[in-house]
Amino acid sequence: MNHKNIKENIRIVLSRTSHPGNIGAAARAMKTMGLSRLHLVAPKHFPDPDATARASGADDVLENARVFDTLEAALDGSAFSVAVTARRRDLSHEVHDPREAAKMLLDVAAHREVALLFGTEMSGLTTEEIGKCQVICTIPSNPQFSSLNLASAVQILAYELNMVGTETLAAPQLDLATSEEIEHFYRHLEETLIGIGFLDPDAPKRLMQRMRRLFSRTRLERNEVNILRGILRDLTKHGRE
Amino acid sequence: MNHKNIKENIRIVLSRTSHPGNIGAAARAMKTMGLSRLHLVAPKHFPDPDATARASGADDVLENARVFDTLEAALDGSAFSVAVTARRRDLSHEVHDPREAAKMLLDVAAHREVALLFGTEMSGLTTEEIGKCQVICTIPSNPQFSSLNLASAVQILAYELNMVGTETLAAPQLDLATSEEIEHFYRHLEETLIGIGFLDPDAPKRLMQRMRRLFSRTRLERNEVNILRGILRDLTKHGRE
Known part of the structure; x- marks a missing residue:
């Protein structure tokens, strides 16, 4: 299975998103890194013109987005699910940074479906939602100000998923002097x-x-x-x- | 010099930004990764309520942002400047991905001031602007849709700068020209x-x-x-x- 097909096994799941603009911005972030499968759990407003405006050309990701009533339905078929959360939890899940999480996701995605789950803008994921995932991913950030925008968090994970498959950019071919x-x-x-x-x-x-x-x-x-x-x-x- | 102080030697330079909301979102992205110095070159609208709204608590970064008429003034004192650009150029500057660029920036920032330059939302950086930087950074992305949001690009670079993290950043001390x-x-x-x-x-x-x-x-x-x-x-x- 090549890298493009592997990415088709990755779904981004946004749970109970409040602002449709963030859904659009997340779709754009996904598409820039070659991800296309968006699952929305009980979004407050969707479809919505704000989502379309912020998608800036990633309309196809929005059009193909699937809306679910429950997280369980959105995760159905996923063999490995990663919860992205800023907060430390009592639940002693394994915690990985985005680089490690991306590698783990792609390893499984070579053969099976996987999911990457993001919570609400204000309060993130609930303990119950995290409980439905196998590992936690925490984005290392400023301890005094760790409030990443939802689409920014999606962008970082999507970027790391793309980096796993990308070798160092080939240097331009230079005609070096002898x-x-x-x-x-x-x-x-x-x-x-x-x-x-x-x-x-x-x-x-x-x-x-x-x-x-x-x-x-x-x-x-x-x-x-x-x-x-x-x-x-x-x-x-x-x-x- | 500890890691926190090293980050104080890093300035983010946004050239001719059209939408003040993006300036605010960039400030937020910076602050989540512990960056605080924002230089704006001829922004269309700044200060602006949209910038403040999107900063979501990174108001201090906006308040301390400095506005310049020219890129040269914004880069003054920088010993090493990196241009972030999606487009391939004829002029083959060295091209690095964000991870490599972050390491290079931090190596120099251990001793000297450095800059990370981003262009406009629509057309990025001009060839002339890139010419004022030492290396190019290109974010690997979907060749069919490489249009990252400005604040998303800032977020990825800021994230990589933060990921280099607490490793010892010992580089030979070069007395680089400004x-x-x-x-x-x-x-x-x-x-x-x-x-x-x-x-x-x-x-x-x-x-x-x-x-x-x-x-x-x-x-x-x-x-x-x-x-x-x-x-x-x-x-x-x-x-x-």
Whole structure:
């Protein structure tokens, strides 16, 4: 099963959401990370123009959203459910951060359906709701101000779910200069610096070493070496005029 | 320097934000992750009741936000600036994902000020704005729908900055040049290139952009900028003799 299909096994469940704008914003957050299945448990207002406005183009996620009366119905068929909650509970569930939770969810989602559950804006999830999940996910946050917006919490989890499958972004293919070309540049630079009297060949100090250190950090491309040598050529011409 | 103080060296810069609600939501996202310094470049409406409403308790971040006319002023004093952008550019800055970018920012922030720059809701950052930063950060997202909400993008980066967490953040102490010093260097370089006839101000092509791209990859140190400017000074003198 490829990564895209795995994501189809992940449902985001929003329980008793008060503000329809947050449902729309959550749908947008999901879609940016390739998630599409939204289950809503007893939303206060849905469908709603605020939801559509905040979805900003993730209308398909809203249109396909399913509305349930109970959390049990919304979780039906899920083999592994994670409750996202800021508060520490008596219930000694395992607690994981979003990165760990994302890995666990994707491991199971390779073969079975999974769910990621978020509570209300004001009070989060009830103990009873958490009890229907296998593990807790807590987003590490400022102990003095841990009140993440609902859609922001969805965004962070969706981002981590996407990161699991994403390797480091491939660096743009660079046409790097060869070491020979770079040595030619250094020689040209040195001659120019001597020519203008900036570098005294009898007391060079560590100027060329510093220049090498500076330019070696950049990994010079071929066309950059050509531009730099072009500048040095014109400098020399200009000095002679 | 402890982790809390390190975060005080991080400024979030929002350029030309259209909707004040997004400024408030960004402030909330910042505060949940322990970030407090918000710089606004020419916001359309600020202060604004929508910003306060969406900040939901992060009013202190809004109250302490500083408003600037130009990006340069907002970046003043930053030794390392990261541009967050969804779009691929011709100019191939180094591109990092949020996790890598967060580590790089915190490494520098252990000793110096750093900035994390976000563009407008509709069109993101301009090439010129990106040119004032050292590296690009791209949030991996759905290629068919990569339009993250501005505050969501801020939330993801702030989350990653917080996740780097309490690890020891020991990096070699570099005396990096400030963005102001680097801008002076670029101006000096441009004048010199015009002076020697290498750069035609009426048909500049993309020479200065290429130079910016080259030097931004190095993260120039202060003494390197001094050497480079010393060379430019002596070149000018030499040309006049």
